[in-house]
Amino acid sequence: MTRTSRYVPVLYILFLMLPIYWLVNMSFKTTNEILGEFTLFPREFTLENYVTIFTDPTWYMGYVNSITYVAINTVISVLVALPAAYAFSRYRFLGDKHLFFWLLTNRMAPPAVFALPFFQLYSAVGLFDTPLAVALAHTLFNIPLAVWILEGFMSGVPKELDETAYVDGHSFWSFFLKIFVPTIAAGIGVAAFFCFMFSWVELLLAKTLTSVDAKPIAATMTRTASTSGYELGLLAAAGTLTIIPGAFVIYFVRNYIAKGFALGRV
Amino acid sequence: MNKTHDNKAWFFVLPVVALVAFNAVIPLMTVVNYSVQETFGDNVFFWAGVMWFEQVLQSERFHDALFRQLAFTFTILLIEVPLGVAIALTMPKKGPWVPVCLVLMALPLLIPWNVVGAMWNIFALPDIGLLGRSLNALGFDYNFTRQPGDAWFTLILMDVWHWTSLVVLLAYAGLVSIPDAYYQAAKIDGAKPFAVFRYIQLPKMKRVLTIAVLLRFMDSFMIYTELSVLTGGGPGNSTTLLSIDLVKIALGQFDLGPAAAMSLIYFLIILALSWVFYTLMMRNEQQ
Numbered sequence: 001m002t003r004t005s006r007y008v009p010v011l012y013i014l015f016l017m018l019p020i021y022w023l024v025n026m027s028f029k030t031t032n033e034i035l036g037e038f039t040l041f042p043r044e045f046t047l048e049n050y051v052t053i054f055t056d057p058t059w060y061m062g063y064v065n066s067i068t069y070v071a072i073n074t075v076i077s078v079l080v081a082l083p084a085a086y087a088f089s090r091y092r093f094l095g096d097k098h099l100f101f102w103l104l105t106n107r108m109a110p111p112a113v114f115a116l117p118f119f120q121l122y123s124a125v126g127l128f129d130t131p132l133a134v135a136l137a138h139t140l141f142n143i144p145l146a147v148w149i150l151e152g153f154m155s156g157v158p159k160e161l162d163e164t165a166y167v168d169g170h171s172f173w174s175f176f177l178k179i180f181v182p183t184i185a186a187g188i189g190v191a192a193f194f195c196f197m198f199s200w201v202e203l204l205l206a207k208t209l210t211s212v213d214a215k216p217i218a219a220t221m222t223r224t225a226s227t228s229g230y231e232l233g234l235l236a237a238a239g240t241l242t243i244i245p246g247a248f249v250i251y252f253v254r255n256y257i258a259k260g261f262a263l264g265r266v
Numbered sequence: 267m268n269k270t271h272d273n274k275a276w277f278f279v280l281p282v283v284a285l286v287a288f289n290a291v292i293p294l295m296t297v298v299n300y301s302v303q304e305t306f307g308d309n310v311f312f313w314a315g316v317m318w319f320e321q322v323l324q325s326e327r328f329h330d331a332l333f334r335q336l337a338f339t340f341t342i343l344l345i346e347v348p349l350g351v352a353i354a355l356t357m358p359k360k361g362p363w364v365p366v367c368l369v370l371m372a373l374p375l376l377i378p379w380n381v382v383g384a385m386w387n388i389f390a391l392p393d394i395g396l397l398g399r400s401l402n403a404l405g406f407d408y409n410f411t412r413q414p415g416d417a418w419f420t421l422i423l424m425d426v427w428h429w430t431s432l433v434v435l436l437a438y439a440g441l442v443s444i445p446d447a448y449y450q451a452a453k454i455d456g457a458k459p460f461a462v463f464r465y466i467q468l469p470k471m472k473r474v475l476t477i478a479v480l481l482r483f484m485d486s487f488m489i490y491t492e493l494s495v496l497t498g499g500g501p502g503n504s505t506t507l508l509s510i511d512l513v514k515i516a517l518g519q520f521d522l523g524p525a526a527a528m529s530l531i532y533f534l535i536i537l538a539l540s541w542v543f544y545t546l547m548m549r550n551e552q553q
Contacts, residue, residue, distance in 0.1 A: 008356040012434075013370050016427060019389040020373070022396045026388060038399055080281040087278035092269040099279065101544065106290050108536050110488040112509040113529040116516055117293030140289040143282055203380045203491045218378045232388060239381040246376025247369070254365045257372055257435060 020243065027236035034232050049237035059238065062217030065131060066200070067245070069214070072135035074195040077142040078188060085150035086176070090159065103144040111204045114140070119208050133209045134216070138202060142195040149194060153187025186256050193253045200246060217242060300526035318527035328528065330503070331511040332535075338507055339486045342425045346482060347475070349426070350433025354441055355467070357434075368438075371431040383495025386424045410497065414504035417497050421505055424496060425489070429482060436478040440471035476547040483543060487536050508532050 026034055027049055028042040037043075053059040087093070088100060118137055119128070127133040161183065165175040181188070207219040221238050250257065301318055303311040322328050358364055374382070392398035392409045397420075401408040410420040444466065452462050490509040493499070499506035499514070506514075512532060516525035 005356040008353055009358075009367055012353050012430075013367070016370065016374055016431070018396065019385050019427065022389045023385045034394060038394065040396075076285075080285060083278035084282040087275035090269060091275035091278075092271045093273045093275040096275075099283070101541075103282070103286060104544065105537055105540075106286055108484045108488075108540050109290070109533060110490070110509055110512075110529075110536065112488070112490050112512050112516075113297065113533055114293045115513070116522075116525075117296035118289075120296060121292055136285070137289060139285055143286055147282060197376055201376065201378045203378060218380045221380065221384065232394075235384060236388065239384055242378050242381050243373070243376070247373060250369050250372050250376060254369050257368055 023236050024240050026232060027240045029233055031231060031233050046233075049233045050241075052234060053237055053241065059217075059220060062215060062220035062238075063241070065210070065214050066206075066216040066218070069131035069134040069138070069206070069216070070196055070199045072131060073138045073142060073199045074192050076135060077139050077146045077195045078192050080139075081143055081146035081150055081191065082181070082188070085147050085154055086180070088147065088151045089154035090162070100147075103147055107141050107144045107148075109140070111202065115204055115208045118205060122209055128209060129211050129213050131214045134206045134214065135199075137205045137209055138199045141202075142198055145194055145198065146191045149191045150184070150187055153184050153190070157183055189253055190256050193249060193257075196249055197246070297526045297529050300522045301530055304523055318523045319531070322524055322528045322531060327511065328531075331506055331508050334504075334506065335487065335508045338421070338425075338489075339483060341422055342429070342486055343479065343482060345422070345426055346430045346433050347479060350430050350478070351437045351471070351475070353430070353434045354437035355463070357438055359442060368435070371434055373431075374428050375431055379491035380495050382424065382428055383492040386420065386427070386492070387496050390420045412501055414501055417501060417505050421493065421496060424492060425486065428492065429485070432481065433475075433478045436474040437471050440474040441467060444470050473547070476543065480540065480543040480547060484536060484540055 025040070025042060028045055028047070029039075030044055030046050030048070033039065033043055088096065122128050122133040122137070127136070157180070161179070162175065165179050170179065203216070203218045206216045210216065210219065217238065221235060302315060303313060304317070357367055377385070387395075389395045390397045390410050392402055392411075398408055398410070407413075408416050410416040448466050449462070452466060457465075488509060489507060490513065493505065493507060494510060494513070497505045499510040509532075512525060512528055515521050515528065
């Protein structure tokens with residue numbers, strides 16, 4: 001490798017950090033300083049924006065709501081995807097290939113297409129404005145993704161493992177829960193991470209399916225931005241806080257993340 | 267792997283099918299329903315046949331949005347895929363810096379999409395944003411809220427910022443799976459760096475790069491939140507891509523019929539193009 005090429009990743013990471021730096025920088029400024037002058041560092045360092053967020057329930061409940069539906073979604077998606085991925089990786093059955101592609105098509109469906117029908121559907125079943133509604137709606141794209149990732153990881157486990165376990169006298173469920181699940185624990189972690197990620201970053205459906213009680217933090221931000229004019233410092237602080245959970249979970253899967261993005265098929 | 271033929275495996279996929287069908291089939295049928303009917307309010311509907319489809323397919327507005335969408339998707343694919351591969355090639359393969367690089371690079375992928383839009387908005391504003399202010403100080407007349415060219419530049423830069431890491435991580439996953447012996451063999455044969463790339467690294471990355479292109483293609487076709495926060499489709503209609511136009515028609519003007527017909531056409535375009543990629547990918551996998 002040549003010497004100059006070593007700087008490419010460094011430059012790239014710098015480029016990635018610049019907008020984030022600007023957001024964090026702005027979150028520690030007063031509104032006057034943001035609008036009045038152009039400063040690379042906050043001149044009057046203030047925590048006021050963060051204090052507002054942590055003391056006002058309309059703000060901090062947004063985080064609670066977001067984390068609630070993301071957690072429910074992750075649990076549901078991974079639990080139902082596990083047996084399905086096992087079926088796809090081990091068995092050939094009627095319509096398996098078509099079913100797999102049909103699942104993937106839902107990952108391709110633009111949320112903009114489904115926003116209005118989802119509103120009507122979840123209003124009709126009485127789940128509108130609950131975290132469960134958003135969690136269920138997000139399974140539309142998270143279940144196919146979880147199935148895809150888990151199938152990739154499971155196909156990497158040789159079938160002899162299953163056969164040996166049966167010879168040793170394990171029943172199917174005893175084999176599946178005690179041997180197979182621990183074997184693909186990394187894959188489950190990666191699938192859970194991706195479900196978390198895509199449910200955390202999606203806003204269009206989350207915003208459509210909630211109004212007051214279950215409003216996600218991201219929606220609180222857009223509404224504040226439009227109603228109270230230019231409270232940029234507050235907006236920046238809220239944005240900064242939405243980055244933290246992602247940075248936190250990413251740390252746990254750091255060794256598997258590359259393999260995970262390859263959907264377990266490297 | 268040799269798979270056993272057993273139709274009882276259907277029981278394993280049943281919960282997935284039930285949940286996804288609830289979320290996909292019912293709303294899709296609602297859309298289909300609207301797309302063939304006409305209403306004058308009061309929940310009274312009339313059969314309209316393929317009228318809306320004809321109207322959408324012939325409208326200039328849809329052609330323009332579709333053209334902008336294709337231009338956007340191909341531009342970002344042309345930038346992100348080669349750039350992502352180049353960065354992955356220059357990344358360290360082992361050592362303490364690997365996890366640091368991976369975590370920092372993956373960070374943009376985990377930021378909620380409206381925060382990405384808002385962040386780039388305040389980053390690029392010509393008066394208070396770092397990017398906007400710097401470009402103007404360098405002598406460029408830059409204002410993404412007024413000039414369509416600047417809006418496109420900002421939009422593409424934002425997407426490159428947001429998603430190139432996905433390509434990097436995928437390409438990197440492909441690269442680290444190449445055994446050292448391959449490189450040693452190439453060294454003994456006296457292969458030039460380009461030959462190593464062409465005959466060893468590229469074939470090994472083919473599979474993951476297909477996934478990268480597939481994911482980037484699908485997601486860039488669906489881009490809505492970041493874009494609506496950054497430019498809202500403006501200035502004028504210059505950055506109004508398909509999803510922005512769709513939401514304007516469906517929720518802004520409440521024209522359910524044309525919106526539904528456009529939804530279906532939109533979905534079918536993604537589906538058809540994705541099917542091509544998917545088939546190619548599965549063919550790669552069987553090799």
